[in-house]
Amino acid sequence: MSGSSQDPPANDSRTTVAELRELVRQFVAERDWQQFHTPKNLSMSLAIEAAELMEHFQWLTPEASRQIAGQPEKLVEVGEELADVLCYALALANELGLDVAAAVHDKMDKNRQKYPADEYRGRYGPEDASASPTADEA
Amino acid sequence: MSGSSQDPPANDSRTTVAELRELVRQFVAERDWQQFHTPKNLSMSLAIEAAELMEHFQWLTPEASRQIAGQPEKLVEVGEELADVLCYALALANELGLDVAAAVHDKMDKNRQKYPADEYRGRYGPEDASASPTADEA
Amino acid sequence: MSGSSQDPPANDSRTTVAELRELVRQFVAERDWQQFHTPKNLSMSLAIEAAELMEHFQWLTPEASRQIAGQPEKLVEVGEELADVLCYALALANELGLDVAAAVHDKMDKNRQKYPADEYRGRYGPEDASASPTADEA
Amino acid sequence: MSGSSQDPPANDSRTTVAELRELVRQFVAERDWQQFHTPKNLSMSLAIEAAELMEHFQWLTPEASRQIAGQPEKLVEVGEELADVLCYALALANELGLDVAAAVHDKMDKNRQKYPADEYRGRYGPEDASASPTADEA
Numbered sequence: 001m002s003g004s005s006q007d008p009p010a011n012d013s014r015t016t017v018a019e020l021r022e023l024v025r026q027f028v029a030e031r032d033w034q035q036f037h038t039p040k041n042l043s044m045s046l047a048i049e050a051a052e053l054m055e056h057f058q059w060l061t062p063e064a065s066r067q068i069a070g071q072p073e074k075l076v077e078v079g080e081e082l083a084d085v086l087c088y089a090l091a092l093a094n095e096l097g098l099d100v101a102a103a104v105h106d107k108m109d110k111n112r113q114k115y116p117a118d119e120y121r122g123r124y125g126p127e128d129a130s131a132s133p134t135a136d137e138a
Numbered sequence: 139m140s141g142s143s144q145d146p147p148a149n150d151s152r153t154t155v156a157e158l159r160e161l162v163r164q165f166v167a168e169r170d171w172q173q174f175h176t177p178k179n180l181s182m183s184l185a186i187e188a189a190e191l192m193e194h195f196q197w198l199t200p201e202a203s204r205q206i207a208g209q210p211e212k213l214v215e216v217g218e219e220l221a222d223v224l225c226y227a228l229a230l231a232n233e234l235g236l237d238v239a240a241a242v243h244d245k246m247d248k249n250r251q252k253y254p255a256d257e258y259r260g261r262y263g264p265e266d267a268s269a270s271p272t273a274d275e276a
Numbered sequence: 277m278s279g280s281s282q283d284p285p286a287n288d289s290r291t292t293v294a295e296l297r298e299l300v301r302q303f304v305a306e307r308d309w310q311q312f313h314t315p316k317n318l319s320m321s322l323a324i325e326a327a328e329l330m331e332h333f334q335w336l337t338p339e340a341s342r343q344i345a346g347q348p349e350k351l352v353e354v355g356e357e358l359a360d361v362l363c364y365a366l367a368l369a370n371e372l373g374l375d376v377a378a379a380v381h382d383k384m385d386k387n388r389q390k391y392p393a394d395e396y397r398g399r400y401g402p403e404d405a406s407a408s409p410t411a412d413e414a
Numbered sequence: 415m416s417g418s419s420q421d422p423p424a425n426d427s428r429t430t431v432a433e434l435r436e437l438v439r440q441f442v443a444e445r446d447w448q449q450f451h452t453p454k455n456l457s458m459s460l461a462i463e464a465a466e467l468m469e470h471f472q473w474l475t476p477e478a479s480r481q482i483a484g485q486p487e488k489l490v491e492v493g494e495e496l497a498d499v500l501c502y503a504l505a506l507a508n509e510l511g512l513d514v515a516a517a518v519h520d521k522m523d524k525n526r527q528k529y530p531a532d533e534y535r536g537r538y539g540p541e542d543a544s545a546s547p548t549a550d551e552a
Binding site for chain 2: 317324327331333
Binding site for chain 1: 147148149150151152153154155156157158159161162165168169170171173174176177178179181182184185188189191192194195198199200201203204206207213216217218220221222223224225227230231233234235236237238239240241242243244245246248249250253255258259260262
């Protein structure tokens with residue numbers, strides 16, 4: 001389904017972030033598009049693609065949005081929008097020289113401290129009064 | 139800078155997409171947050187984080203936005219927002235069972251056909267009248 | 277609650293769009309901010325404020341989002357974000373010289389043709405299989 | 415160009431916010447769309463339309479984005495997107511029972527206090543080191 005014909009298809013288990021970044025970098029370089037790829041423009045593009053992704057879920061109930069997982073044609077469409085989001089995210093990382101894996105690891109460390117598992121189990125945030133039974137009893 | 143203390147810090151060259159997905163999956167599972175992670179909600183979160191990323195470039199000239207690459211403190215802030223975008227993108231992939239690397243490869247194949255390098259070199263799209271010298275002469 | 281002290285408070289029934297536009301224009305002019313108010317920048321600002329508005333509903337169920345209407349403090353917060361959206365929308369209209377009321381009327385005319393009431397009653401779009409009166413009876 | 419055939423065309427000087435709200439309310443009621451118009455869904459719609467508006471300026475230089483003001487066909491397209499943004503903003507105000515004119519007045523009062531004209535003249539925010547000559551000397 002993807003990759004050049006002689007290679008096995010790409011998948012998340014054997015693809016590094018660097019390989020995806022290189023794919024994007026090459027596509028941009030071949031078209032001489034770095035001139036348009038200012039961080040400002042790329043941040044707009046990312047937000048635009050995020051909105052296109054959101055459009056697929058706009059009028060669905062939360063439950064119906066979960067059912068997309070079992071609808072192959074819809075899933076392909078959603079996958080394309082998600083890919084667009086990721087391509088621009090990686091293009092931005094390329095322009096700024098940001099290491100994506102390190103940034104994600106650092107942010108997750110921060111999130112673990114901001115949202116201790118015991119305190120936030122079953123609660124989406126400080127505003128959420130409903131809590132997991134365990135947390136309630138504490 | 140990141141990862142558990144005994145591991146070498148994560149970086150894009152040696153981190154697979156699957157590893158980042160697992161990091162997100164575990165964080166969500168530990169907090170019992172799958173209940174909030176409907177694709178609808180995650181698509182909203184992704185768009186919200188994309189807007190927060192964009193906020194860093196909102197009033198900058200395109201040129202000033204490029205200079206962020208050389209401003210370490212700003213770069214950390216932007217990296218955090220980019221990480222947020224990616225974490226929600228991966229959380230969405232987790233919920234929908236989408237393979238990110240395959241989706242990106244497929245979309246890039248499609249983009250290569252939609253935007254042939256010769257035709258779009260130096261032009262951001264069909265509307266862009268300015269064109270590469272070669273394309274102009276053709 | 278609003279307006280200068282001697283005036284009756286502004287309300288939608290007696291406030292024209294032009295009056296709101298003038299309020300925004302004056303605020304911008306007094307700060308010499310037209311230089312930042314390129315349509316490009318304003319479109320970013322509008323999208324950013326729309327995301328901040330969305331943030332209030334991000335984790336709520338659809339039903340819980342309706343209940344905001346009866347929660348005065350939350351309503352003030354949401355009202356502020358909505359005001360931000362509108363101020364940037366009006367600032368953009370000011371910069372581009374667009375008449376907002378005419379644009380809304382024109383678009384509603386177009387929407388009435390695109391979504392005939394009989395065909396779309398109870399259906400959010402072509403994808404929504406649930407729903408026309410006829411379908412209800414079936 | 416707009417409105418029903420016997421009326422003079424709508425314009426910002428003689429159209430109240432309430433009139434635009436009523437136009438939207440009626441359109442929604444005729445299609446029985448209140449059921450889809452949860453504040454959550456409307457906030458998504460607003461963000462999606464804001465992104466579509468932004469798309470017109472995505473790859474333009476700030477200067478080129480200003481020139482849209484003098485390009486009638488582009489202006490019509492941009493006006494349609496701006497109308498979409500406003501229609502959803504008004505639909506949200508309708509659902510929540512928010513007075514838009516009051517909210518805008520209140521927010522502008524707050525903004526005048528947050529950004530005193532003397533301090534912010536020629537500066538887009540606290541981060542902007544460049545300042546108006548007067549402010550510099552003060």
